[in-house]
Amino acid sequence: MATTDLTAAAGLPGVVKVRHAKPAIALGITTILLAILFALVPRGGTSTFRLADGGSAIAIPDVALPTGPTSWILLALLAAITVLTVLDAVAYRRPRTWLVAVAGALGVFAFLVWAAAEGLVPVIGLLFGAVSLSVPLIFGALGGxxxxxxxxxxxxxxxxxxxxxxxxxxxxxxxxxPFIGLIAAMVGGVLVSLVLAVFSIRYLVDQVIVGVVLNVLVTGLTGFLFGALLAPNEETLNRATTFQRLPIPLLSDIPVIGPVLFNQTFIVYLMYITVGLVAWGLYRTRWGLRLRAVGEHPQAADTVGIKVNPTRFWNVTLAGAIAGAGGAYFTLVSVPTFTKEMTAGLGFIALAAVIFGRWDPIRATLAALLFGFATNLQNLLTVLRTPIPSEFMLMLPYVVTILAVAGFAGQIRGPAAAGKPYIKG
Structure with missing residues (x-):
C-alpha cells in the first residue's frame, strides 16, 4: 500500500511524498502469524541442520539448535526489523530492500527451526532442489x-x-x-510466440486474450498428440535422453554453495549465461536501449527511426525461444517422459515473477528462486511430518506467490506501452 501526502504544510508545495506501507504490513502479518503458530503449537527438542552431504570434499559437522529458544529469538529479530520497516514507512522513506530480504530469511529460518524439531534439514538438498525447481521459472520469467x-x-x-x-x-x-531436444524445445516456444506476435502486433488482438487462448490451445494440442502419438509409442517417442550433471572442478567443492550451483546440468549453466546476457544486454547495449524505448514510448522511438512493430515481433520471438528452453527442463532434466499438463501452471508463476521482479531480469530471477524454494520447502515439510495439514503445504508455493506480488512488490508500474498495440501515424 502506498499513500501520498502533499508537503505544502512544510513549505514545499507541489512535492509529493509516497508512503510505502506494503512491505511493513506484509512483515507485520508474517511476524504475527509465526508468533501465533509458535505459541499454539510449541515444539521442543533439537533441530539439526546438515551442511554437507556424502560427496562433499570438505566435512562440515551438523549444526544442532534448541528448537524452542532459537525459534523465539529469530522471531524477536524479525519483529525488530518489522518495527524498523514500519518506521521507514511512517517517515516516507523507501523500504530498504536488503532489510526486507534479511527479514524474509529470518522468518524462513525461524519456521524451519520450528518445523525441524527432532528432525534433520539437509541444507544442500533443500537449496539444490530450490535451484532445480526454479530453472524453468527463470527461463519463463526472462522471456516475460x-x-x-x-x-x-x-x-x-x-x-x-x-x-x-x-x-x-x-x-x-x-x-x-538432448542438445537437439533442447533446440526443438526452443523452436516450440518460438512457434507459440509467433502466433502471439502475429495476432497481437499485426491484427491488434488483445494480447492477454491471445495469450490465454494460446495456453488452452497448446494444452489441448499436446494432450491430443500425447494420446495419439506418444502413448502408443512410448519406448521410441517418449523416452528422451536426459542431461547429466556436470560438476565444475574446484567450484563444485566449495562448501554448501558448490554442490548447489556448480554440480548441475547443462541447462542450469545455460540459465546462468542467459540471465547474465539478458541483464547486460537490456541495459548496456543498443539492442536493449531500442527494446526499452519501444516498450516505454513507441511514438518517440518511431520518430528516431526505430521500426516499432518489427522490433516487437523479433523480440517476442526471442522471448519465446528462451521460455521454450525452460520447457525443455521438464523432459530433459526432471523426467525423461512427457505427460499431459506436466507444467502444472508454472508459466503463470513465471509471469508473477516478472511482476514481482519489476520487469528486471536479475530481480525476476531472484523472484523465481524464491518460488522454487517455496515449492521445495513444501516437499521438505512433508518429509519432516510437521503438524500442518497437507492441504496447507500444497498451498504454500501459491501463498508465497500471492504474498510476494501483493505484499512486497509495492506500488509498481510496468513498461508504459506494455499491452498497447502501436499503429503508425
Missing amino acids: VIGERVGVVNVAIEGQFLLGAFGAVLIGSITGN
Whole structure:
C-alpha cells in the first residue's frame, strides 16, 4: 500500500511524498502469524541442520539448535526489523530492500527451526532442489521480461513451456541427443510466440486474450498428440535422453554453495549465461536501449527511426525461444517422459515473477528462486511430518506467490506501452 501526502504544510508545495506501507504490513502479518503458530503449537527438542552431504570434499559437522529458544529469538529479530520497516514507512522513506530480504530469511529460518524439531534439514538438498525447481521459472520469467519490456504482455508462457517440453521429448527420443531436444524445445516456444506476435502486433488482438487462448490451445494440442502419438509409442517417442550433471572442478567443492550451483546440468549453466546476457544486454547495449524505448514510448522511438512493430515481433520471438528452453527442463532434466499438463501452471508463476521482479531480469530471477524454494520447502515439510495439514503445504508455493506480488512488490508500474498495440501515424 502506498499513500501520498502533499508537503505544502512544510513549505514545499507541489512535492509529493509516497508512503510505502506494503512491505511493513506484509512483515507485520508474517511476524504475527509465526508468533501465533509458535505459541499454539510449541515444539521442543533439537533441530539439526546438515551442511554437507556424502560427496562433499570438505566435512562440515551438523549444526544442532534448541528448537524452542532459537525459534523465539529469530522471531524477536524479525519483529525488530518489522518495527524498523514500519518506521521507514511512517517517515516516507523507501523500504530498504536488503532489510526486507534479511527479514524474509529470518522468518524462513525461524519456521524451519520450528518445523525441524527432532528432525534433520539437509541444507544442500533443500537449496539444490530450490535451484532445480526454479530453472524453468527463470527461463519463463526472462522471456516475460523481454516481451513486456518491448510492449507485448506474454501470458502464453505456460503454452511455451508445454510445447517446449513436448518438442524436447519427441525430438530428443528420436535422435537420442538432448542438445537437439533442447533446440526443438526452443523452436516450440518460438512457434507459440509467433502466433502471439502475429495476432497481437499485426491484427491488434488483445494480447492477454491471445495469450490465454494460446495456453488452452497448446494444452489441448499436446494432450491430443500425447494420446495419439506418444502413448502408443512410448519406448521410441517418449523416452528422451536426459542431461547429466556436470560438476565444475574446484567450484563444485566449495562448501554448501558448490554442490548447489556448480554440480548441475547443462541447462542450469545455460540459465546462468542467459540471465547474465539478458541483464547486460537490456541495459548496456543498443539492442536493449531500442527494446526499452519501444516498450516505454513507441511514438518517440518511431520518430528516431526505430521500426516499432518489427522490433516487437523479433523480440517476442526471442522471448519465446528462451521460455521454450525452460520447457525443455521438464523432459530433459526432471523426467525423461512427457505427460499431459506436466507444467502444472508454472508459466503463470513465471509471469508473477516478472511482476514481482519489476520487469528486471536479475530481480525476476531472484523472484523465481524464491518460488522454487517455496515449492521445495513444501516437499521438505512433508518429509519432516510437521503438524500442518497437507492441504496447507500444497498451498504454500501459491501463498508465497500471492504474498510476494501483493505484499512486497509495492506500488509498481510496468513498461508504459506494455499491452498497447502501436499503429503508425
